[in-house]
Amino acid sequence: MAxxxxxxxAQGRYAYDYPQQSAKPRPRSTDRRRSSRNADxxxxxxxxxxxxxxxxxxxxxxxxxxxxxSASYMTAAARHGSPFHFLRPSITFAxxxxxxxxxxxxxxxEFIRPLSVAIYGAAVALLIMVIFFGxxxxxxxxxxxxxxxxxxxxxxxxxxxxxFILAYLVEKFPGxxxxxxxxxxxxxxxxxxxxxxxxxxxxxxxxxxxVIGFGLIAVTSxxxxxxxxxxxVGAAGVGGYLWWESVAxxxxxxxxxxxxxxxxSDPLGIGFQIINGLYAxxxxxxxxxxxxxxxxxxxxxxxxxxxxxxxIVEELGFFGAVVIIILYAVFIWRGIIxxxxxxxxxxxxxxxxxxxxxxxxxxVNIAVVTNSIPNTGVNLPFISYGxxxxxxxxxxxxxxxxxxxxxxxKEV
Numbered sequence: 001m002a003x004x005x006x007x008x009x010a011q012g013r014y015a016y017d018y019p020q021q022s023a024k025p026r027p028r029s030t031d032r033r034r035s036s037r038n039a040d041x042x043x044x045x046x047x048x049x050x051x052x053x054x055x056x057x058x059x060x061x062x063x064x065x066x067x068x069x070s071a072s073y074m075t076a077a078a079r080h081g082s083p084f085h086f087l088r089p090s091i092t093f094a095x096x097x098x099x100x101x102x103x104x105x106x107x108x109x110e111f112i113r114p115l116s117v118a119i120y121g122a123a124v125a126l127l128i129m130v131i132f133f134g135x136x137x138x139x140x141x142x143x144x145x146x147x148x149x150x151x152x153x154x155x156x157x158x159x160x161x162x163x164f165i166l167a168y169l170v171e172k173f174p175g176x177x178x179x180x181x182x183x184x185x186x187x188x189x190x191x192x193x194x195x196x197x198x199x200x201x202x203x204x205x206x207x208x209x210x211v212i213g214f215g216l217i218a219v220t221s222x223x224x225x226x227x228x229x230x231x232x233v234g235a236a237g238v239g240g241y242l243w244w245e246s247v248a249x250x251x252x253x254x255x256x257x258x259x260x261x262x263x264x265s266d267p268l269g270i271g272f273q274i275i276n277g278l279y280a281x282x283x284x285x286x287x288x289x290x291x292x293x294x295x296x297x298x299x300x301x302x303x304x305x306x307x308x309x310x311x312i313v314e315e316l317g318f319f320g321a322v323v324i325i326i327l328y329a330v331f332i333w334r335g336i337i338x339x340x341x342x343x344x345x346x347x348x349x350x351x352x353x354x355x356x357x358x359x360x361x362x363x364v365n366i367a368v369v370t371n372s373i374p375n376t377g378v379n380l381p382f383i384s385y386g387x388x389x390x391x392x393x394x395x396x397x398x399x400x401x402x403x404x405x406x407x408x409x410k411e412v
Contacts, residue, residue, distance in 0.1 A: 049105055050404035053334040056327050057382065057397045061097065061390070063312075063324070064383035065090045070292050071311040072304040072385070086304055086385055093387040097394030104398030108406060112399065113346055116161075116168035120189070123161035126154035127196035134200055141200035153388040155205045158193045160396055162213045163353030165189055170220045171345040177221040186217050204376035208364060212356045220349060260374035270375075276300045277310035277369050288317030304385040306377050309369040324383075325366070332359045338400055341407040351403050354396045358382075 068090045073083035112119075126144065134141035135151070146152045169176055169186060176182030190213030198206035218228060256270055263271040263278070280296035283289065294314050297303045303311050313321045335355035342348035358381045365380040367373045379389050 047405055047407070049401040050334055050338060053331065053338070053397070053404065054401060056331045056334070057101070057394065058098075060324075060327055060331075060382035061094050061394070064308075064380075064385075064390070065094050066291065067308055067312055067315075067383060068304045068385045070315060071294065071297050071308055073292070074298050075303070089387065090385060093390045096387075097391045100391055101394040101398035101401070104395055105401035105405065107402060109347060109350070109399050109402040110406075112164055112350070113168055113171075116164040119157075120161040120165040120193075123154060123158040124192065124196065126152075127158055127193065130154055131196070131200050136201075142202050142205070151387070153386070155197045155202055155209070156388045156392040158197060159209055159212060159357050160392055162190055162193055162209065163216065163350055163357060163396075166213065166216050166220075167346045167349035167353065170349055174345075177217065183217065183221065187214070190214060190217070204378055207376075208361055208378060211360055212353065215356050215360075216349060216353050219352065256375050260371065263371065273301055273307060274368075274371055274375050277307050278371060280310040280314035281370065284314040284317045284321075286317050287319050288313070288315045291315050306365065306379060306384065307369055308384050309366055309380055312383075328359065328362045331355075335359075335400055338404045338407065342403050343407055347403045347406070351400055354400050357396060358393060 065087070069084075069087040072086040076085035077083040079085075130141055130144050133144055135143045135145065142155055143151050143153050166186060166189065169189070173182070176186055190210065194206045194210050194213070197209055259266050259269075259271040259274070263275050265271065267275055276296050276299040280294065280300065283295060289295070292315070294303075294311050296314060297311055300307050300310065309321070309324070312324060316323075332355055335351055335358075339348050339351035339355065342351055361378050362381050364373070364376070364378045365384075368375055368378065379386055381393050382390065
């Protein structure tokens with residue numbers, strides 16, 4: 001008896017009787033696999049600015065405006081006929097600086113890259129103009145009078161120009177910082193500016209600019225420790241030169257070095273400023289004498305400038321000094337974080353350079369006021385009186401905020 005054929009259902013049920021061909025998986029594109037394997041699942045988007053950094057800058061500038069008035073109103077009234085002589089320009093500079101900072105932080109920082117060479121060239125040209133047409137104040141020729149702008153200090157712009165040109169060159173030519181000829185080329189771009197700053201008498205500013213420029217070169221080069229050693233040798237050479245001048249009794253800088261070792265050796269001359277600064281610090285105590293109650297502001301020459309930190313300690317005390325130092329520390333910390341998160345080499349080096357440009361002068365100024373290092377004319381960033389310094393510093397802070405905006409990552 002012939003068996004009936006199996007139904008389709010039976011055939012499907014017993015695969016061993018009627019083997020069926022399994023469905024083949026859909027072939028995947030080799031290109032897709034390759035692209036997905038190499039693609040970054042995170043993309044950069046325009047995010048928010050670093051509000052901690054913005055807060056720190058705003059607080060420092062506000063403290064600066066208040067303390068400039070508090071430190072200068074008595075001498076301003078006596079010498080210029082109005083206690084508000086320095087306050088009005090300070091408020092104007094702060095407002096202009098704030099507008100510049102906000103405008104810059106809302107623009108992609110990459111617009112600076114193609115302008116780096118032009119900014120550097122403009123800074124060099126202005127420094128040359130200072131040598132021939134600059135206005136000499138306090139034994140140094142640092143300022144020129146420009147149409148519309150008025151009194152301008154090109155060394156502040158030069159400091160920013162060095163940051164931008166080094167970031168541009170290192171990104172465009174990565175091999176420059178990895179060989180001897182490249183390091184010479186990068187060093188030359190710093191030495192030219194430093195020489196033009198030092199030539200008309202800006203010795204202290206030239207040293208600060210040197211540290212900023214060669215500090216950036218060092219961190220971008222595999223020969224970091226070699227450059228650190230060379231920097232140490234250079235610092236020792238400068239120190240030896242100043243010591244020799246102090247022993248020989250020659251030169252204004254040698255006299256400052258000798259007075260640093262013993263301020264009371266010339267209490268009515270070179271030591272006058274630092275002695276009265278130390279008196280101000282000593283009388284401040286824990287919480288100070290109160291804003292506007294400084295006793296030494298009338299004795300310290302131009303207390304709203306380089307020695308303003310002494311007035312801060314006198315009026316706000318040790319507590320106020322610690323707050324100022326913490327604010328600068330937060331600025332440096334946030335700047336380093338922004339540099340580490342920057343989306344490209346140009347942004348990373350620029351951010352670190354701005355940290356150097358603010359942190360190093362702040363450290364030097366505080367060290368000078370406390371007589372930890374020889375006296376030299378360096379402003380306290382964001383706080384000391386001075387339009388060019390404040391506007392350029394706030395502009396650099398705007399660049400730093402812009403880098404933070406374009407360092408945000410989002411998963412796709």
